[in-house]
Amino acid sequence: MDPTDYRELVRHVAYEQAKLSSSSFFFDGQDRIRLRTFGSVASVILALEGRFLGADGRLQAFAETHTPSSDRTVATSLYPFGEGFLLNVSFRATTGTPRVGQVFAILDIVRGLGTIIQPLAVLFQGYVTDTQTFGWPGSPVRASIDGPGVLRSITGTDPAVDTEISETVPTNARWRPLAIAFTFVTGAAAATREVALTFSDGTTVFARVPAGTSQIISLTRLYSAFHQADRLVNVADLTIVFPLPRIDLQGGFVIATVTTARNALDNFGAPQLLVEEWIED
């Protein structure tokens, strides 16, 4: 048999098999793969790799790149294909070391361009890392708040004198505060200060947790709040410990201190927060 004819036969059979396959996706030439990502960490590049069986029966391997944002806003790439069957696609971070909770990807099939894009099917949805490869078919479609988030230790803003601590959950992030620590130095003015942590939606406070111990003139105290803590004051360690409630916070929500009898010479240090974070658009 002529070898050329044999190869043509194989391509024809492969194309016919793909039509019957439940794991291949037919493209009629108008469809595109759309990759949308929401990233919180810089210097990440994703590789999108896979195989496409063209209408001529020829198998094409493809490899594309995509750069997510670093401010948790959406970054979008569109990849056109001709007529044929998408056999498989996988992606991973080839530059950078994102962890679960830092780069969320949605891979779907769409038709149209610009503001007139019609989604047709979701192939994959989940977090991408540099060590775990995900793809279609096979990987599940997951919500961005499913499963564990990324643990982050964050140094907040060191407020000016006579200013409360205030930390805002970033846009498109969900935080679960696990621990908060900060110092409070009272000035040389007599008053009995009492510090409390508040949680608000950016406007209205919905939870307030008093530290439970007052602080008078010219003292430095470390305040430490964490889950399931018991209230205690360690005189030798100058530490005030109090419980932190388990609360999930959306982007724009605020963790802040509020201090009764605060004086113009009083000064908070930069808070250190341990949070579990997810992307949430």
Next chain:
Amino acid sequence: MRICQSCGGRYEPIGADGVRYFHACPPQRRVRVRRGATELLVALEEVLDTDVQLEELDVERPNRRNENVRRDPDGVVRPIAEGDGTTDEAA
């Protein structure tokens, strides 16, 4: 280290984990007082001995800086508010 010119807060724009930090100014403490027949909202150091103090409250700064982003109607992602800007602390 960056210094916010709206509130005087100091922060690192990139955290130790390589993730951007988005500063937002805290509120200001103000005192609502009755001065004569008028109710005013003043800073603590501006309270007069003759004022009747009604309540202390936190109010948003008029020049608040908020580096958290949003997508504007033109599709461009921008900080919510620039405030009075920032300076970099001398090394």
